[in-house]
Amino acid sequence: MPLSEALKQRVINDYFPRYPTKRAALMPTLWMAQDELGWLSTETLAEIGELLELDPTDVESVASFYVMFNRRPIGRKLIEVCENPSCWVNGASQTLERICHKLGLDPHAGHSGATTADGEYTVRPTECVAACDYAPAIQVNWRYYGPVKPEDAEAFLENMDRFALERDGLTPMFGTHEQRFKDGSAWQVDPASNGAPPPKPKEEEKK
Amino acid sequence: MAQSPPGQPAPPPPPLRGDPVAGGGKPGLPVPFEPVLTAAFGDPNSLKLDNYVRRGGYTALRRAVEQMTPDEVIKDMSDSKLVGRGGAGFPTGLKWSGTKRNPAPRYLVVNADESEPGTFGNRYAIEGDPHMLIEGMLLCCYAVEIKVAHIYIRGENRRGAEILENAIAEAYKGHYLGKSILGKEGFDVEMYLTRGAGAYICGEETALMESLEGRRAQPRIRPPFPVDVGGGLFGRPTVVNNVETLMCAPHIINRGPGWFASIGNPNSPGPKVYTISGHVNKPGVYELPMGVTLRDLVYKYGGGMQRGQRIKAVSPGALACQLLSEEHLDVTMDTATLTRPPFFTDFGPVGFGAGGIIVYGEECEIIDLLVNSSGFFARESCGKCVPCREGTTWMHMMLRRMSLGGARPRDLDVLLDVARNVGGRKTLCALGDFAVSAIGSSFRLFKNDLEQAVNARAEQRGNGHSTGRTERTPAHV
Numbered sequence: 001m002p003l004s005e006a007l008k009q010r011v012i013n014d015y016f017p018r019y020p021t022k023r024a025a026l027m028p029t030l031w032m033a034q035d036e037l038g039w040l041s042t043e044t045l046a047e048i049g050e051l052l053e054l055d056p057t058d059v060e061s062v063a064s065f066y067v068m069f070n071r072r073p074i075g076r077k078l079i080e081v082c083e084n085p086s087c088w089v090n091g092a093s094q095t096l097e098r099i100c101h102k103l104g105l106d107p108h109a110g111h112s113g114a115t116t117a118d119g120e121y122t123v124r125p126t127e128c129v130a131a132c133d134y135a136p137a138i139q140v141n142w143r144y145y146g147p148v149k150p151e152d153a154e155a156f157l158e159n160m161d162r163f164a165l166e167r168d169g170l171t172p173m174f175g176t177h178e179q180r181f182k183d184g185s186a187w188q189v190d191p192a193s194n195g196a197p198p199p200k201p202k203e204e205e206k207k
Numbered sequence: 208m209a210q211s212p213p214g215q216p217a218p219p220p221p222p223l224r225g226d227p228v229a230g231g232g233k234p235g236l237p238v239p240f241e242p243v244l245t246a247a248f249g250d251p252n253s254l255k256l257d258n259y260v261r262r263g264g265y266t267a268l269r270r271a272v273e274q275m276t277p278d279e280v281i282k283d284m285s286d287s288k289l290v291g292r293g294g295a296g297f298p299t300g301l302k303w304s305g306t307k308r309n310p311a312p313r314y315l316v317v318n319a320d321e322s323e324p325g326t327f328g329n330r331y332a333i334e335g336d337p338h339m340l341i342e343g344m345l346l347c348c349y350a351v352e353i354k355v356a357h358i359y360i361r362g363e364n365r366r367g368a369e370i371l372e373n374a375i376a377e378a379y380k381g382h383y384l385g386k387s388i389l390g391k392e393g394f395d396v397e398m399y400l401t402r403g404a405g406a407y408i409c410g411e412e413t414a415l416m417e418s419l420e421g422r423r424a425q426p427r428i429r430p431p432f433p434v435d436v437g438g439g440l441f442g443r444p445t446v447v448n449n450v451e452t453l454m455c456a457p458h459i460i461n462r463g464p465g466w467f468a469s470i471g472n473p474n475s476p477g478p479k480v481y482t483i484s485g486h487v488n489k490p491g492v493y494e495l496p497m498g499v500t501l502r503d504l505v506y507k508y509g510g511g512m513q514r515g516q517r518i519k520a521v522s523p524g525a526l527a528c529q530l531l532s533e534e535h536l537d538v539t540m541d542t543a544t545l546t547r548p549p550f551f552t553d554f555g556p557v558g559f560g561a562g563g564i565i566v567y568g569e570e571c572e573i574i575d576l577l578v579n580s581s582g583f584f585a586r587e588s589c590g591k592c593v594p595c596r597e598g599t600t601w602m603h604m605m606l607r608r609m610s611l612g613g614a615r616p617r618d619l620d621v622l623l624d625v626a627r628n629v630g631g632r633k634t635l636c637a638l639g640d641f642a643v644s645a646i647g648s649s650f651r652l653f654k655n656d657l658e659q660a661v662n663a664r665a666e667q668r669g670n671g672h673s674t675g676r677t678e679r680t681p682a683h684v
Contacts, residue, residue, distance in 0.1 A: 018397075018399045019420075019421075019441070020441050021420065021421070021441065023420065023421040023422075024419065024420050024421045024441075025421065026421030027401055027402065027403070027404065027418065027419070027421060028401060028402070030404070031362075031402055031404070052421075061423060062421065062422060062423055065406065065423040065424065065589075066362070066403070066404030066405055066406050066424075067404070067405040067406070068362045068363070068404040068405035069404050083579070084324035084325075084526065084579070084583055085324055085325065085485065085522070085526060085565050085567070085576060085579055085580060086324060086325050086484035086485050086490070086565050088579050089485055089486055089567060089568075089570070089571050090485075090486075111586065126363075126405075127322065127324065127405070127407060127583060127586070127587065128322060128323065128324035128325070128326075129363045130321055130322070130326065130327040130329075130330040130361075130363070130364065131327060131330075132324070132325055132326075132327050132482065132484030132485075132490060132563070132565070133327065133482070133483075133484055133490040133491045133492070135484060135485075135490065139363060142362070142363055142365040143365070143366070144366070166366055
């Protein structure tokens with residue numbers, strides 16, 4: 001399927017003026033093409049090359065470098081499970097396996113992912129998505145979900161909204177926004193204790 | 208109270224929120240500390256321009272434009288002793304003045320490609336207070352006389368990109384971007400957002416610029432450095448700064464460099480957004496003075512360890528840093544401490560990275576951790592330098608074989624030898640060093656654990672004791 005005329009006009013009018021070279025518009029153009037068509041075929045890349053005055057192989061070398069550019073069709077829901085240490089110590093690998101098992105996919109398909117026969121889901125492991133406080137974190141079409149513990153994997157597939165992190169227009173988070181920080185109680189540090197190690201935590205005393 | 212250095216014409220402005228009381232007259236004293244960077248996080252209205260202005264936003268820019276020369280802004284940044292928050296720890300004032308020495312046109316590039324496993328402070332910063340970043344960028348543009356600023360945000364953070372696009376549009380509407388900003392003749396800034404597409408290497412400044420220019424993100428040969436002609440974006444002198452570094456700028460201008468320098472460790476001062484994750488009960492974003500102890504971070508703020516387990520290892524600045532163990536609980540977490548002896552080992556500095564702390568409890572086996580982390584670097588190596596491209600993949604394959612019970616005699620010696628030949632500045636960027644830091648430090652701290660686990664698994668081999676997944680294809684294959 002060829003690129004739409006609107007997209008080409010947008011590249012020419014919005015993106016060419018931003019950069020001194022036409023080549024620099026490649027990343028935004030690839031993104032827009034993928035958003036429009038779902039994936040980047042060789043024909044699409046050639047068309048982009050024509051638009052940006054680049055060799056088609058040159059465009060392909062860039063598009064295939066970045067893992068988020070799909071060089072083959074993917075499912076309507078792209079489920080990416082982070083498997084880096086923060087998520088991994090909280091059970092991300094098992095979550096991935098359970099999700100794949102439920103959908104009848106191969107959990108060991110690697111980082112290019114596996115797609116269900118009906119084209120609904122593609123599941124693949126991914127690198128850190130910067131939601132380590134909601135480990136194991138999952139992105140579905142690059143929206144944040146978590147934490148999805150291994151035992152929650154089936155519930156997650158049934159009702160993803162329950163795990164969505166982007167509620168009320170804001171990602172909720174642990175940390176300094178909490179009341180104990182807002183009212184200052186967490187900041188009350190005894191000046192005399194500065195430099196001295198605080199008392200050891202309880203579980204260490206037991207041993 | 209903020210102290211202006213002698214020769215600075217303008218007195219410190221009234222503080223934005225309450226009285227700045229950091230320092231208490233004694234450097235390094237974290238009492239009582241007031242968060243400034245994360246103050247608005249968690250408020251759904253904080254994304255709006257009018258809310259930011261009501262909270263005292265853009266006063267620093269107005270103050271800089273109306274009362275200070277660009278060089279005075281750079282001097283304030285230098286006096287504040289702010290060091291880059293992205294990991295390398297380069298003094299920000301020096302970077303700005305170094306770029307300004309080179310001829311225009313110059314560029315500002317914001318590195319919002321935060322992909323280090325375990326760091327997520329920048330994502331919350333962008334999603335929590337985008338206008339603070341824009342104000343910091345404008346201060347940099349004013350000081351270094353830059354007309355075009357690019358933000359490069361990682362592709363996974365789609366929501367952050369949407370929020371920033373909206374914030375930039377609002378700032379244009381409010382005349383904080385565009386021509387003659389705040390009525391200052393000649394102060395024109397155009398700001399653009401570019402999305403990455405999932406490459407860890409884009410966090411490296413020259414690779415980021417390659418990506419921004421529409422190429423594969425592979426690091427460039429330095430020199431020329433980004434601040435020099437020929438080394439920066441499109442060959443022009445370029446300031447590449449981290450999101451958090453730029454967010455510090457408005458507060459430094461508003462409260463004075465003395466206020467900033469009085470917080471935390473005097474060698475790398477300031478408020479720092481720590482992110483804690485892993486086996487802790489309350490993982491999250493914590494803004495604290497530079498130089499809180501690891502013990503405080505884990506037990507006081509992080510809420511202690513899950514299921515009451517003991518700490519096995521800690522990655523002090525996310526995956527790229529060397530591991531620490533329970534004996535290092537009292538080390539202060541800041542750039543200056545973790546990059547100098549005794550935290551400078553034969554595998555280079557332990558490193559503080561961007562302040563993303565991953566805590567591993569006893570439930571985590573070091574060998575499995577190394578398999579996981581080496582796999583990450585094997586997949587994310589860009590493939591330009593041979594030691595990194597080949598070495599990371601081979602180390603991952605060796606470690607995986609060992610973790611699955613296939614260890615051969617002398618495997619650990621060979622692994623250490625490979626690690627020494629990948630690390631140690633043998634590659635264009637630091638990814639080679641990052642890839643071996645966890646392995647090298649494990650040999651120093653956990654050699655017994657490693658040997659025991661590897662031998663035990665080799666004995667159990669064939670009894671169904673496989674622990675790792677078998678199919679981990681490197682990304683560039």
